[in-house]
Amino acid sequence: MSARRTQVAIIGSGPAGLLLGHLLKAEGIDCIVLERQTREHVESRIRAGVLETVTTDLMHRLGLDERMNREAMVEDGFNLADGDMLVRIDIKALTGKTVVVYGQTELTRDLIAAAPQRELEIVFEAQDLALHDVDSDQPSVTYTKDGVVTTLACDLIAGCDGFHGPSRRAIPAHLVREYMHEYPFGWLGILADVPPCHDELIYANGPRGFALASMRSTTRSRYYIQVPLTERIEDWPEDRLWDELEGRFNGISQHGVTRGPALEMSIAPLRSYVFETMRHGRLFLAGDAAHIVPPTGAKGLNLAASDVHYLSDAIIGFYRRQDEQAMLGYQAKALSRIWKAERFSWSLTKLMHSFPDQGPFERRMQMAELDYLSRSPAMQTAIAENYVGLPV
Ligand code: RFL
Numbered sequence: 175m176s177a178r179r180t181q182v183a184i185i186g187s188g189p190a191g192l193l194l195g196h197l198l199k200a201e202g203i204d205c206i207v208l209e210r211q212t213r214e215h216v217e218s219r220i221r222a223g224v225l226e227t228v229t230t231d232l233m234h235r236l237g238l239d240e241r242m243n244r245e246a247m248v249e250d251g252f253n254l255a256d257g258d259m260l261v262r263i264d265i266k267a268l269t270g271k272t273v274v275v276y277g278q279t280e281l282t283r284d285l286i287a288a289a290p291q292r293e294l295e296i297v298f299e300a301q302d303l304a305l306h307d308v309d310s311d312q313p314s315v316t317y318t319k320d321g322v323v324t325t326l327a328c329d330l331i332a333g334c335d336g337f338h339g340p341s342r343r344a345i346p347a348h349l350v351r352e353y354m355h356e357y358p359f360g361w362l363g364i365l366a367d368v369p370p371c372h373d374e375l376i377y378a379n380g381p382r383g384f385a386l387a388s389m390r391s392t393t394r395s396r397y398y399i400q401v402p403l404t405e406r407i408e409d410w411p412e413d414r415l416w417d418e419l420e421g422r423f424n425g426i427s428q429h430g431v432t433r434g435p436a437l438e439m440s441i442a443p444l445r446s447y448v449f450e451t452m453r454h455g456r457l458f459l460a461g462d463a464a465h466i467v468p469p470t471g472a473k474g475l476n477l478a479a480s481d482v483h484y485l486s487d488a489i490i491g492f493y494r495r496q497d498e499q500a501m502l503g504y505q506a507k508a509l510s511r512i513w514k515a516e517r518f519s520w521s522l523t524k525l526m527h528s529f530p531d532q533g534p535f536e537r538r539m540q541m542a543e544l545d546y547l548s549r550s551p552a553m554q555t556a557i558a559e560n561y562v563g564l565p566v
């Protein structure tokens with residue numbers, strides 16, 4: 175048994191937990207990040223690829239942007255396609271803003287690598303984590319590492335432990351409301367060291383459903399296709415997937431699809447989910463612990479960053495003024511942005527995917543919407559300002 179104390183216990187070393195830990199440390203607030211997985215596991219998860227200004231701004235503010243500034247690809251636009259119609263959304267011209275392509279994996283690696291020099295302690299392989307007394311002013315977290323059970327006493331707990339973590343469940347059911355929408359398909363993704371087929375992302379719909387051409391660099395591509403939830407990764411030998419991607423992108427992309435061995439392939443289900451409340455006593459939820467968006471529109475990681483933007487402000491205010499009031503505004507500010515990102519991701523998912531119960535009428539509605547979009551600067555602006563991220 176061991177006993178320790180910190181000001182803020184942060185559960186989870188995904189982007190939310192790591193960004194929050196660095197932001198608090200930069201203000202002299204003591205915190206410890208507790209992570210269930212190994213460092214290698216956390217650093218090798220392939221997930222998001224597109225960062226909004228809210229996320230890159232946090233990296234700039236922390237002074238942890240050196241590699242990102244060098245390696246990230248600035249995107250001035252992206253494309254929506256249906257069959258052989260390609261509509262370019264010029265996000266820079268329409269909003270004055272851009273997004274960058276920089277993998278979540280790289281962001282996570284940068285934040286973990288900088289932890290020792292910033293004296294941010296990350297405890298990897300913290301097992302059996304449990305939260306205690308979250309509605310008192312003396313909450314604590316227990317966990318086991320190398321067979322030793324530790325009690326970490328703290329002032330505040332930040333639940334940044336993703337969709338499957340324990341933090342959300344520490345809030346009594348009668349105090350919460352959950353909103354869930356599940357989609358009848360998943361995304362099968364492939365990462366490969368081949369040049370991208372197009373200089374900007376293409377989100378494509380068509381009679382065979384959704385496909386996305388994305389990238390990590392000029393030499394690394396990331397593609398996804400829509401698959402039924404019953405499909406297994408074993409159903410998709412690499413050649414079958416490349417055949418499908420060629421069929422989808424060769425007619426509309428600048429360079430055509432280049433095949434190569436998969437570095438990673440995985441299937442992820444799509445859901446929309448919001449958990450209200452994001453605060454219970456001294457426990458605060460941030461990122462995927464409180465909400466999920468389908469990946470269409472690339473909002474998940476960026477929402478984790480905007481939550482942390484608001485939460486770090488609230489916690490810093492609490493310590494500077496010794497005032498609980500500082501933390502009252504967190505959930506209202508965070509939820510207002512979350513619901514708008516939920517709306518955008520849901521509407522783009524509906525526009526760009528085939529649904530099993532979709533009839534010819536619904537298909538024509540999708541085609542008409544894209545046709546309208548191709549001719550309407552007003553609608554393009556609405557899409558562009560959501561894609562680059564609404565203001566924080
Ligand atoms: P994470 O990244 O899931 O991190 C949570 C961490 O908590 C740990 N944990 C625990 N630690 C201790 N004790 C426990 N009992 C624990 N239980 C869990 C986990 O091991 C993990 O390390 O949540 P966070 O930080 O909120 O970050 C959210 C993002 O990871 C997520 O929203 C994005 O990846 C979503 N997403 C995308 N977001 C974007 O903004 N742009 C994109 O282009 C984009 N593409 C994607 C995506 C997610 C995908 N998948 C696989 C879900 C593409 C895909 C395919």
Ligand code: PHB
Nearest residue numbers: 222223388469470471472
């Ligand atoms: C990715 O590159 O992984 C990616 C890009 C855009 C999305 C989702 C995922 O909307």
